[in-house]
Amino acid sequence: MTAYWFEGGVEDVEDAVEGLRNEAPEEAADLPSLAVESGVFTDEEHYYNRLHEATLEHARRRIEELEPEDSAVVHAVRTLDELDDAGGRLRQRVEDWRGDSEPVAEAEDVVDAVEDAREELRERVEREVRDVAPNLSKIAGPLLAARLIAEAGGLDSLAKMPSGTLQVLGAEDALFRHLQDGTPPPKHGLIYLHPYVHETTPEHRGSAARCLAGKLSIAARVDRYSGDLRPELKEELDMKIQEIQSRGEGG
Amino acid sequence: MTDIEWRDFDGVEVPTTSGEAAADEPVVDGRRVWHPRRSKLAAALVKEGFPGWRKVLYLGGGAGTGPSYVADTAEAVYAVEFARSPARRLVEVAETRQRLFPVVEDARKPEIYRSYVEKVDFLYQDVATRGQADVANANAEYLRSGSTAWITVKARSEDVTAEPEDVYDDVEEELGENYTVEGIVDLAPFYDDHAVVTATKI
Numbered sequence: 381m382t383a384y385w386f387e388g389g390v391e392d393v394e395d396a397v398e399g400l401r402n403e404a405p406e407e408a409a410d411l412p413s414l415a416v417e418s419g420v421f422t423d424e425e426h427y428y429n430r431l432h433e434a435t436l437e438h439a440r441r442r443i444e445e446l447e448p449e450d451s452a453v454v455h456a457v458r459t460l461d462e463l464d465d466a467g468g469r470l471r472q473r474v475e476d477w478r479g480d481s482e483p484v485a486e487a488e489d490v491v492d493a494v495e496d497a498r499e500e501l502r503e504r505v506e507r508e509v510r511d512v513a514p515n516l517s518k519i520a521g522p523l524l525a526a527r528l529i530a531e532a533g534g535l536d537s538l539a540k541m542p543s544g545t546l547q548v549l550g551a552e553d554a555l556f557r558h559l560q561d562g563t564p565p566p567k568h569g570l571i572y573l574h575p576y577v578h579e580t581t582p583e584h585r586g587s588a589a590r591c592l593a594g595k596l597s598i599a600a601r602v603d604r605y606s607g608d609l610r611p612e613l614k615e616e617l618d619m620k621i622q623e624i625q626s627r628g629e630g631g
Numbered sequence: 632m633t634d635i636e637w638r639d640f641d642g643v644e645v646p647t648t649s650g651e652a653a654a655d656e657p658v659v660d661g662r663r664v665w666h667p668r669r670s671k672l673a674a675a676l677v678k679e680g681f682p683g684w685r686k687v688l689y690l691g692g693g694a695g696t697g698p699s700y701v702a703d704t705a706e707a708v709y710a711v712e713f714a715r716s717p718a719r720r721l722v723e724v725a726e727t728r729q730r731l732f733p734v735v736e737d738a739r740k741p742e743i744y745r746s747y748v749e750k751v752d753f754l755y756q757d758v759a760t761r762g763q764a765d766v767a768n769a770n771a772e773y774l775r776s777g778s779t780a781w782i783t784v785k786a787r788s789e790d791v792t793a794e795p796e797d798v799y800d801d802v803e804e805e806l807g808e809n810y811t812v813e814g815i816v817d818l819a820p821f822y823d824d825h826a827v828v829t830a831t832k833i
């Protein structure tokens with residue numbers, strides 16, 4: 381039904397909420413006066429009270445309907461990893477085959493198709509993660525941001541995580557060995573992929589990892605709770621890392 | 632609904648409103664301080680003055696803090712926010728304000744809320760994503776002709792490689808379909824690389 385929200389009757393909240401889902405009429409209108417003129421409401425106060433009640437209820441339901449925005453990213457990253465594995469194994473198979481005889485063209489087409497699909501998916505992940513977690517993506521780079529979110533099981537869990545946990549996220553095996561056998565604790569997990577960690581000399585790598593994890597943790601919280609853009613986080617990190625990397629040997 | 636009043640705070644004349652606190656904002660003389668470092672709209676008010684508004688469409692409502700101040704000073708505010716977590720908080724804030732109406736929808740698809748969002752005399756937009764001009768154009772139908780729109784643009788979220796000035800020029804050109812651009816208000820020193828495009832609906 382194309383009608384303004386109140387036109388199907390607003391006897392109870394349920395009718396009113398139903399009305400909010402009406403299909404769009406032709407154009408936006410001066411609704412309160414229209415509604416009062418039509419006799420549905422006694423005055424504008426009455427109109428707004430009903431509308432308030434209805435929009436609150438409607439909004440609560442809409443929120444329940446919304447997927448957590450990051451679930452698409454989590455699925456996509458996991459699929460990306462599967463495609464990586466599958467693509468690598470297939471490529472290896474075909475190479476082995478080539479060593480002995482000429483593989484059929486179809487087999488090579490499949491390998492190419494898997495690799496194309498992987499590329500496309502990677503681009504999509506990078507796009508989506510920038511929307512879901514702009515600050516985290518800015519600091520970590522989109523792919524690492526997506527991997528962190530996926531490893532944590534969502535932006536929500538990542539944001540709630542202490543930064544020390546984020547720092548070793550993805551290094552669960554090493555952490556387990558440390559707890560069980562007393563081997564040295566891991567200094568970094570997935571975040572090793574970040575140039576600020578792997579390009580820092582081993583001596584200072586632990587400090588760099590801690591510093592990066594701290595900023596990533598803040599970025600994840602800003603993305604999760606406020607949605608604002610905070611470019612200064614990256615600037616602060618850049619300065620801090622520069623300072624760490626310029627520390628001397630044994631310093 | 633009451634007016635904005637100006638108070639001296641941290642050496643700056645800042646807007647204040649009366650109403651129940653919505654977050655952890657400071658309060659002076661029992662009035663809520665709308666701090667220009669915490670809100671782009673407050674920064675724009677400090678730099679540009681109060682444009683006056685009765686009915687407001689607020690795109691990118693976030694967690695409802697900005698909309699709560701507007702609601703203190705307007706007859707009706709429609710706050711559009713599409714992300715789950717800020718929307719939750721927005722609804723909580725709207726529960727405390729009779730004339731704040733949460734709209735949990737995508738501002739790029741304004742026809743979805745056309746059955747209940749009325750025509751307004753002020754449009755504020757702070758969506759902090761790419762394609763800001765598209766959002767403003769899509770929602771132009773809600774703004775009365777001759778009324779004002781303030782659109783925050785963040786140079787870097789439009790195109791990371793472009794110079795800020797270029798980005799503002801592009802936005803200005805794209806808005807031309809529906810708006811006459813009146814000016815561009817730099818939000819420094821409160822926000823870096825942010826500006827508010829002030830425009831009049833054609």
Ligand SMILES: C[S@@+](CC[C@H](N)C(=O)[O-])C[C@H]1O[C@@H](n2cnc3c(N)ncnc32)[C@H](O)[C@@H]1O
Binds near residue numbers: 697714758766
């Ligand atoms: C910078 S925040 C707004 C903060 C708000 N102005 C305040 O002062 O409280 C930007 C918000 O816009 C929302 N947003 C971005 N694109 C949107 C869209 N297409 N439709 C609705 N909301 C959108 C984001 O989810 C985010 O919460």
